[in-house]
Structure formats: C-alpha cells, structure tokens
Amino acid sequence: MQAFVVTGGTRLEGRVTVPGAKNSVLKLMAASLLAVGRTRLTHVPDILDVSIMAELLRRLGCIVEYDAVASVLVVDVPEELGHQADYDLVRRMRASIAVLGPLVSRVGLADVALPGGDAIGSRGLDMHVGGLTRMGAEFTSEHGFLTASAPGGLTGAQIWLDFPSVGATENILMAAVLAKGRTVIDNAAREPEIVDLCEMLQQMGAGIEGVGSSTLAIEGVEQLAPVEHATVPDRIVAGTWATMAAITGGDITVDYAHTKHLEIALDKLVTAGAMIEATATGFRTSMQGRPRAVDVVTLPYPGFPTDLQPQFIALNSVAEGVSMVTENLFEARFRFVQELTRLGADVHTDGHHAFIKGRRRLSGAPVEATDVRAGVGLVLAGLVAEGQTTVIDVHHIDRGYADFTELLTSLGGEIERVDVPSRG
Ligand code: EPU
Numbered sequence: 001m002q003a004f005v006v007t008g009g010t011r012l013e014g015r016v017t018v019p020g021a022k023n024s025v026l027k028l029m030a031a032s033l034l035a036v037g038r039t040r041l042t043h044v045p046d047i048l049d050v051s052i053m054a055e056l057l058r059r060l061g062c063i064v065e066y067d068a069v070a071s072v073l074v075v076d077v078p079e080e081l082g083h084q085a086d087y088d089l090v091r092r093m094r095a096s097i098a099v100l101g102p103l104v105s106r107v108g109l110a111d112v113a114l115p116g117g118d119a120i121g122s123r124g125l126d127m128h129v130g131g132l133t134r135m136g137a138e139f140t141s142e143h144g145f146l147t148a149s150a151p152g153g154l155t156g157a158q159i160w161l162d163f164p165s166v167g168a169t170e171n172i173l174m175a176a177v178l179a180k181g182r183t184v185i186d187n188a189a190r191e192p193e194i195v196d197l198c199e200m201l202q203q204m205g206a207g208i209e210g211v212g213s214s215t216l217a218i219e220g221v222e223q224l225a226p227v228e229h230a231t232v233p234d235r236i237v238a239g240t241w242a243t244m245a246a247i248t249g250g251d252i253t254v255d256y257a258h259t260k261h262l263e264i265a266l267d268k269l270v271t272a273g274a275m276i277e278a279t280a281t282g283f284r285t286s287m288q289g290r291p292r293a294v295d296v297v298t299l300p301y302p303g304f305p306t307d308l309q310p311q312f313i314a315l316n317s318v319a320e321g322v323s324m325v326t327e328n329l330f331e332a333r334f335r336f337v338q339e340l341t342r343l344g345a346d347v348h349t350d351g352h353h354a355f356i357k358g359r360r361r362l363s364g365a366p367v368e369a370t371d372v373r374a375g376v377g378l379v380l381a382g383l384v385a386e387g388q389t390t391v392i393d394v395h396h397i398d399r400g401y402a403d404f405t406e407l408l409t410s411l412g413g414e415i416e417r418v419d420v421p422s423r424g
Pocket residue numbers: 022023024026095122123124125126127128129163164165166167168189306307329330372373400
C-alpha cells in the first residue's frame with residue numbers, strides 16, 4: 001500500500017496546468033462505443049480511472065491506445081461489440097455504469113455488474129433504470145449483474161428525472177442518440193462535463209437541443225461517426241489547486257481552466273479572503289493571511305460542487321470563525337471528517353451538516369483517505385499541520401489527480417510517496 005507523507009508549513013507558489021476532466025473523459029470513452037472506428041480524445045489525464053475504463057473497453061472488443069506524454073487516447077471500436085462489464089472493474093470504478101446506455105442502444109444488450117449495495121430500482125441506479133425502461137429496455141438482475149435488453153432497439157420517450165443525476169442523464173442521453181424518434185430529458189443535469197459529452201455527440205452526428213440547460217431534446221439518428229475531441233478542463237482539479245493556494249497563503253496560477261465552470265467556488269474563496277484574477281488561459285489565486293470561515297452548500301451544477309466539499313472543510317478548519325458546510329449529494333462524504341479531527345480539527349457533523357470552528361493550528365498525524373476528494377482534503381490539511389501527516393490509501397487520490405506529488409513539489413510543497421505495509 002502507498003501513502004503520502006506531507007510536511008506542513010510551506011507556502012505554495014507557481015504555475016500548474018490542469019488536465020482534462022476525469023468525470024468527462026470516462027463518459028467520452030464510453031460514448032466512443034456508439035460509433036464504429038477510431039475515436040481520438042485529447043487532454044486525457046494519466047489517472048487510474050482512465051486505465052480502468054480502457055480495460056473495460058478492451059474487454060468489450062475495442063483496441064485502446066494511450067499516449068500519456070501527449071495525453072491522447074485512441075479507441076478503435078469494432079463492428080461487433082461484447083456486452084459485459086465485469087465485477088472486478090465495476091467494483092473498482094462505479095463510473096463503469098456509463099457503458100450501460102451505449103451498449104443497450106448499440107448492441108441491444110448490456111450486462112453490467114452491480115456496484116456494491118445497488119439493486120434494480122434501489123437508490124443509486126433507479127433513474128438510470130427508469131429512464132431506459134421508458135425507452136423500451138427490459139431489466140433483470142441475477143448473479144450480481146444488471147441485464148438490460150432491447151433486441152428491437154430503443155424508442156424515444158419523455159423522461160422526467162426526480163433529481164438532476166449526472167450519471168442517469170449521461171446514460172439516457174447516450175442511449176437516446178441512437179434510439180428511434182425523440183427523447184426529452186427533463187430536470188437533466190447540466191454539469192460542464194455533460195455539456196462536453198453533448199458536444200462530442202453532436203460532432204459525431206447526434207441531434208441534441210438544449211445543451212447546457214435542464215431540458216435536453218434528442219432526435220435519434222441511424223448511426224454516428226467517430227471523431228476527435230478535446231476533453232473539457234477538470235474544474236475540480238483547478239478548484240483544488242486554488243484552495244491549496246488559499247489554505248497555504250500561497251499564489252498559484254492554473255492554466256487550461258475555465259473560471260465560468262467554477263464561479264461559486266471561486267466566489268467562496270474570495271469571501272475567504274483570496275484574490276482571484278482571470279488570465280488568458282485560466283486564473284490565478286493568491287492569499288495573504290489567515291482565511292476567513294465560509295459557509296458552503298453542495299448542490300448540482302451550477303451550485304457548489306460536492307467534489308470540492310472536503311477541500312473547503314479543510315480550509316474552514318484553519319479559518320478564522322465558524323462555518324457550516326451542508327452536503328446534499330453524498331452523505332458518505334462526511335466520513336473524512338473523523339480523519340480530519342485526528343489532525344486536531346474542530347468539526348462536528350449532524351445529518352448532512354458539518355459545523356467547523358476554525359483553529360489556528362492542526363497537528364500532523366497518520367490518516368486514511370476514504371475517497372478521492374477526502375484524500376486531497378487531508379493533504380490540504382496536512383499542508384498546514386505542524387509536523388508530518390501520513391495519508392494512507394492514496395490509490396484513491398491516484399484515481400483523480402495526475403502527477404499529484406510532482407506538481408505539489410514543483411509548487412514548493414513537501415510531499416513524498418512511500419510504501420507502507422498493507423493492513424490485515
Ligand atoms: N442517485 C439516485 N438514483 C440514481 C442516480 C443517482 O438516487 O439513479 C443519487 C446518488 O445516490 C447520489 C446523487 O443522486 O446521492 C447524485 O448522483 P449523480 O448520479 O448525480 O452522481 P454520479 O453520476 O454518480 C458524478 C461524479 C461524481 C460527482 C457527482 C455529482 C462521475 C464518474 N462521478 O457521480 O464524482 O460527485 O456526479 O456531481 O462523473 C468524484 O469525482 O469524486 C465523484 C464522486
């Protein structure tokens with residue numbers, strides 16, 4: 001098992017380039033299944049999740065080549081595709097579910113291992129299943145697999161989502177582009193990553209109206225053509241670097257970033273005392289003195305992103321004042337709070353609220369990353385804690401942050417990747 005040893009007390013300063021978004025590229029890779037031939041994706045981050053999705057596409061019969069230096073990934077999709085996503089991959093990456101829509105629309109059959117804890121109709125996949133069912137897919141669940149079949153093809157339908165789910169919007173969208181007739185998705189998610197997927201599908205020949213709004217209207221077409229597409233910048237990675245500048249009293253310029261994708265988060269950093277300055281290719285964040293506490297409520301886009309919530313709890317834990325952070329998307333995201341309190345943070349949770357009393361000092365200790373964002377949240381806290389913080393289980397961080405230790409070191413941070421004995 002690997003760990004990061006972070007020595008606190010340094011100020012981060014310098015320039016970093018943000019890669020393409022993890023949460024976009026995984027869906028763009030799934031969307032490549034919709035067209036026979038070579039799809040070429042650029043700005044593809046060198047992260048664990050991309051390699052898991054590449055393996056999944058290979059098992060479906062595709063040839064996948066990745067050039068990490070050029071950040072280019074080519075998927076060559078055959079005429080005849082497989083239809084199974086195996087448990088060993090789905091277990092490691094829940095986003096594997098993104099192949100469900102493309103497979104059922106192109107092959108008429110998809111067998112996707114159920115991510116732990118899910119069953120047909122249960123919270124987690126109910127909107128994916130409900131939407132595709134309306135389009136004519138039949139679902140069964142046996143031996144840990146969710147099977148969707150539509151041998152005669154899918155038909156366009158009117159779909160109202162209970163909640164603007166990112167994954168359900170994407171699956172229904174990718175199924176609808178090859179369905180017969182018109183599909184309307186109401187209360188659709190409108191994250192920049194969904195806009196990116198819509199734009200790639202449009203380039204491929206799909207008929208989509210309402211891109212970027214909460215009503216997507218899709219006119220199905222007979223077939224799509226493979227294209228070349230640049231992945232949208234990773235707003236969460238950009239926001240993480242900006243928060244690192246704020247927490248360390250530093251000065252970081254991020255390139256390949258769109259400030260308009262991060263408006264609420266950057267506004268919160270300004271409230272915390274940071275200066276944000278737009279540049280030609282991104283933005284610069286600088287901070288002097290101690291941050292001020294800021295309240296945050298996570299919501300679907302354009303609300304404050306849940307994927308920046310742990311980073312902001314870390315920031316608030318050393319800020320002047322008290323704050324409340326409300327998590328509306330993933331309750332399990334507060335699991336990281338108990339790790340943060342090991343560093344001396346004064347945080348209490350009650351349901352989906354966290355109450356944070358800023359402390360002048362945190363003190364380094366061994367802690368465990370429970371997911372990718374919790375992991376970077378702990379690194380942020382470690383950067384301002386006295387002494388050394390050892391974050392274990394860093395494969396979670398590797399899932400979403402390319403070249404993390406190298407970039408952090410280039411900014412003046414003290415961080416080292418070490419091997420530690422695995423537990424039990
Ligand atoms: N939900 C349901 N039923 C469904 C679908 C979702 O109840 O059919 C619930 C989920 O259980 C969750 C909430 O709705 O409580 C939000 O889920 P959503 O479908 O919007 O999220 P997702 O597609 O599973 C993606 C990102 C997450 C990001 C969320 C919200 C990927 C691979 N994952 O997840 O990213 O937090 O959208 O923006 O795109 C991360 O990168 O760390 C991460 C978790």
